[in-house]
Amino acid sequence: MSEKMYPIPFRSLMNWVVTEYADCGEIFGIHKAYRASGKSLPIFGERIETPFGPAAGPNSQLAQNIIAAYVAGARFFEVKTVQKMDGADLAACVPRPCILANDEGYNQEWSTELTVPQAMDEYIKAWCALKVLSKVYDLGDPDGFVFNMSVGYDLEGIKGEKVNTYIDGMMDARRTAIFGECKAVLKELFPAESDFIDAISPRVSGSVTVSTLHGCPPDEIERIASYLISEKHLHTFVKCNPTILGYETARRTLDAMGYDYIVFDEHHFNEDLQWADAVPMFQRLQKLADSCGLEFGLKLSNTFPVDTTRGELPNNEMYMSGRSLFPLTIEMCHRISRQFGGRMRISFAGGAEYFNCDKLFAAGIWPITVATTILKPGGYNRLLQMVEKVEALPYRPFSGTDTQAICDLSTASHTDFHHVKPIKPLPSRKSDKQVPWLDCFMAPCKGGCPIEQDIPEYVELVRKGLYGPALKLITEKNPLPFLTGTICAHRCQTKCSRNFYDESVRIRDTKLVAAERGYEALMASIRHPAKVAGKKAAIIGGGPTGIAAAYFLGRAGVETTIFEREQCLGGVPRHVIPAFRITNEAIQKDIALMEKYGVEVRCGAPAPSVAELKAMGYTHILYAVGAWKPGRLGIPGDxxxxxxxxxxxxxxxxxxxxxxxxxxxxxxxxxxxxxxxxxxxxxxxxxxxxxxxxxxxxxxxxxxxxxxxxxxxxxxxxxxxxxxxxxxxxxxxxxxxxxxxxxxxxxxxxxxxxxxxxxxAVGEQVDSDLLTSNGVEVDGKGRPAFRTNVEGVYAAGDARRGPATVVEGIADAAQFAEAVIGAPHTYDIPQQAYITKADAIAKKGILRMSGCTACEGERCLQCSTACENCADSCPNRANVVIAMADGSHQILHVDKMCNECGNCTQFCPYHSEPCHDKFTLFQTAEDMADSHNAGVLFLGGDRVKVRTFGEPKEYDLSGSNDLPAELEKLIVTVRDRYSYLFA
CATH class of the missing domain: 3.50.50.60 (FAD/NAD(P)-binding domain)
Incomplete structure (x- = not known):
């Protein structure tokens, strides 16, 4: 594929909307629609039912973006900026990928990628669609939303024919062909609403936000704003850049908050609008707007220019946004509020999201527009929670901003969890697997766990209070629930998709809840298994790895003995790790669980040699000794x-x-x-x-x-x-x-x-003399292979890896048990552990910090039931969820709606790019030829062209063919139930 993206004809767009809504009650993947409460706020002589909406950017570029945002609760739409350079000329200047929103946000796109006439058509299409959808689907007042233009970047371009025609068309759409076309299509679809459709206001927008490039002179900014106020009679906001704070403030703030790796120098600060020039200019513009009976305000803020130094995006410079921008924007807001005595109207973006939106609104700051937060998993669905949170507050006309409240917000942001960078950045959350064309949902937490623990399932059991079944499920793979529930390195939590929302599900703590509350029931349920003849295992080392191996073998009925040189089992956790980290009582419960299966334990003496053990009848021997040998620091002293x-x-x-x-x-x-x-x-x-x-x-x-x-x-x-x-x-x-x-x-x-x-505390090692004295070969680091050169002798945990985590030792122990038993362990997951897709989908877009550990199941996104991160995070809705006849759901990539921004790549748990690697629907033969994606092109009737591997081939769906059966089912489903995607 290429980054070519083109608008959907209005008839096709509305067919999509009405068909999807009739089928499943959704519109462009918005799972729960906002239905207005009757409250509203006055702005620009109009009214908005909520103070939220998408900022000018990727989420307000196409009609489907705007419709999706409206359904989720947006009512103020800052449509994407237009300028004299557009279309192919602009696209050539924007490298791909151009969005990176996996943590703080970065982007390299600044204006609409459509031509200016196409952009105008998209906004008029969205305007007409919302007028009717709000009424026929009872979503709100058809006059309860506002479109706000965004134009740049110089007066010459704004006054030029292209942008001027756009402004005039948005102010009065009667002169545009698309306005009449939209009304005609809407009357065909909703004939009962013909009179209402005829009366749709052609005044799509009566307001504008001035967007200026970094380095724009103050007199040019003032000329642009003055022209729009006095000549175009538009309510006007002027967008301010955070550089107005000065280099030292920005650098000091970001460094103190952990963003010291964000690189920028002083040149933008020196070239951009200065505070001394800004204040009198804003005063003059306010006075001019007052004299014209128009509203004036400031939009805070523009994005922040930084250098690309780590290959984040393919260019030398990018624009920073999101949580790292908030402390800069809110401090700029504080200074402006103080300077103007709270009388300056402020429209806020710059890191606004669920956790601060109520505080912003309560301080008199609105409208609030968002970008980075709705580019993350949950996507537009995040808007609803923001709307519902603020709806409980009083709605009052703008009467000023609360300077002290804004000051407090600014101060608090410097230590706020949601804005401070963690001490250590999280590792990559991607697996090393390629995303499949079908059935791509997976739980990243499970993939990040060395034993692939059934995490979503046991978390759900704990949520339901089924602690015994939860612990039973845990111990199918993990015989050390108290150890791992207390001191596990919990790599699973770094993979948790919740990290893209707020903070990881507390998986380790949930395991401990199951262990503490389900232990007695589990112990009472254990029965001695039948003994396996001809196999006898010796385990040398009674630490976590040895205990785990003995548990697995004892459960299978293999006669097993642990040899431990200390006086009791437990290894490093018992003898070394401080009691304030884990108690001996907790460790003993894991040991008792293993002993319940009849494992013999011999403590207080060195283990016999391999030869002696074999002479005693042991068929399998495992070295599970710990890394007790200190590393060499190599300095003199104590x-x-x-x-x-x-x-x-x-x-x-x-x-x-x-x-x-x-x-x-x-x-x-x-x-x-x-x-x-x-x-x-x-x-x-x-x-x-x-x-x-x-x-x-x-x-x-x-x-x-x-x-x-x-x-x-x-x-x-x-x-x-x-x-x-x-x-x-x-x-x-x-x-x-x-x-x-x-x-x-x-x-x-x-x-x-x-x-x-x-x-x-550097380089602890296993004493390899114990291994080599028994004929076991080791590598240059003193480590043997899992299956050593000595027949029947194995190594696991620290002995195999060097200092290992407890759960890595458990993984090795399971591998050893499988080698002894000759087959992997099998088990069933309780029916109560499963969650429905509807329940999983209901959690999407809901931010919620951790609270009660036993209730973490309320926060778990149940990714093993539904992932759909790529569908959530695509601003253009180009990754579509397809409902199959058997109840399963598949992801289809729609080529014509994708501009290769790359955002979906960041949130796919696979080592893949959904925009390139998911099965793709092509609109035209030219689109298919311009792409390397696997995908389908419908040729009419039963004829399709499909690319799987290699060149595309034509197929007849009415007869036998060599298409994979499941892929053919997807293609037929799209043709029969989702024809609006390619109409």
Missing amino acids: VAGAIQWMKGVKAGNISVGGNVAVVGAGNTAMDAARLAKRSGAQHVTIVYRRTRKYMPADEHELALALADGVVFAELCAPVEQKDGVLRCEKMKLGEADASGRRSPVATGEYVDIPCDLVIS
Whole structure:
């Protein structure tokens, strides 16, 4: 495909709307329509039923965008900017992809990609459609919404024939052909409403927002606004750029909030409108508007220009928006409100979303337009929740802004969870799989879990209070629910689609709820299995991996013995990890679960050799020993290995005091630092060569260490500990290494840190002597293969991987059990664990922070039932959900509506681009030839042209053919039930 996108004829557009609404009650994929309450707000001599709508941008470019936004609750439409450069000329200047909204937003598109006449037609089409749909579908008052033009970027272009014709056509559509065409089509579709349709107002818009490019001189801005007010008699907003705050304010604000990686220099700040020029100009424009009986205000804000430095988008510069823009925009809003005594009208964008919209509205700031938030999963459906939240507040005509409330909003934004960047950026949420053409829904959390835990299902069981069944389902794959419910690294949560909404579902905590509340029922249900003849397993090491392996084998009836050198099972979690992280009682419950299956446990002595074990009849031997051997820090001084030091402190054999420095930045380092702090150390410092964001420890563990008073010494490499001081060389960050982390570079400068003891939490290893003395071969890192060179001998967990997470050890244990048993474990998921597609869809677009852990199922998006992120996040509705006869749903990509913005790619859980990789519907043969996508072109009747792999082929659907059966079902369904997509 190409980025060529073209408008849908009005008849086809309305056929789509009425057919979809008749079939499923939806319009352009909006699952729940907003029906106006009767409240409204006056603006521009008109009224709006809600103070919300899409900002000028990708969500207000096409008629279907605007209709979708209206159905979801939008009533103020800042239609996309037009300028003298348009169509192909503009498209050539916009690289693809051009939108990146997976966290804070970035874009490289600024004006409509249509020609200006096409843009006008789209807005008139949307205007006419909304007038009728609002009435016939009882969505609201046909006069309860407003269209606001956006024009740029210089007076010459605005006064030129192209843009001038656009403005005049929007002010009076009677002179346009499309207005008459729309009314004729609407009267055919809704003959009972003919009189109403005849009376549709041709005044599509009586207001305008002035959009100026960065660097536009103040006198040019004033000339444009003055012309639009005095000559065109338009209510006028002037869009302000955040650069008006000044470089130092912007840089300091973003740095303090974790956005130090966003790169920009001073040139835009120096070239853009300055505060000293802006204030008197706005005063003059307000006076001019007052004299003309028109409304004047400021639109806050334009997007913020930043450099492309990490390959985010294909250009040297891009425009930042969303949550990182909010603190800049709200501070600009505060200064303007203060300067004008609250009398200046302010239209707000710049990071507006569900969590701040009520505060903005309560401070007298409206209309509120959004872009980045509705480019995320949930899409336009997010508008409804915003509308419902604000609808509870009083609706009053504009009487001023509350400067103190805005000041408080600005101050609070600097520490607000929804605007501050996390200490560590989340890793990629994509899997390594390619998206299939069919049945592409999947739960990213499950894919991110090394044991592929049935997370949506057990979360749903917990939501229903079925704790016993939930724990039973968990333990089908995970025999350590207390350990993993407490200290699991929870990689699943970094994959959770909720991260695109607010915060991850608390999967780990939900598991612990199931474990605590379902344990007794599970234990009572366990019965000894029948013994398997001819197999006997020995497990060397009684840590998490060994316990898990014994559980799996015991459950299957395989005679199993654990050999543990310590006096009790539990490994590092029991003997090393501090009790404030996990209690021995919790660990013992996991051990008891394993022992319930009759596993023999031998503690307090070294394990027999491989030869001795085989002589004792053991057919399978697993080395599951932990990484107890300290890594070498390689500096002189008083240095202790973290694992052995923590073990000694926990056992009460080591006292702690003075100043402690922990070298390393993984979870073990965090544990060691917190243990030192809680055990009596005066000061505890974590020393790391890179910055905090590159630390391998989990975000949660970093936060806990900070909360305990641990200090972080970033960009420091230890050199020597001596005389109560740790000397470190200062580092700086250089180029990124293969892992994506920026490599530390020595500066030759040094810093001294008070330190009586260095704890080395780097490079813990397994003692490979135990393996090699039994004939097991190891690699250069001292690690064996899973299936070692010695017959019947295996390695798992730390022994195989080096320091591993508990759940990685469980995955290895399951692999070993499958090797012993000869088949994977099978089980059934309880019927109560499943959720209907309707229930899953009802959660889309609903933002909700975590509260009651047992209620996290209310937040789980149930991605294994319905994903549809690509459909939600496409502003143009180019990814369409197709309902199949069997009740399943498939995604069809509609080529003619796609401009390759790339937004859907960010939210697809697969390593794929839906706009390129999903099965595609083509409108014309030329479109198909211009694309590499797999897809279909309908040729009429039963004839189709289909590309699967290679060149397209023609097929006759009335007879036998070699199309895949399920793909043919999709094609036939589209032809028979969704013909409006290609009409």
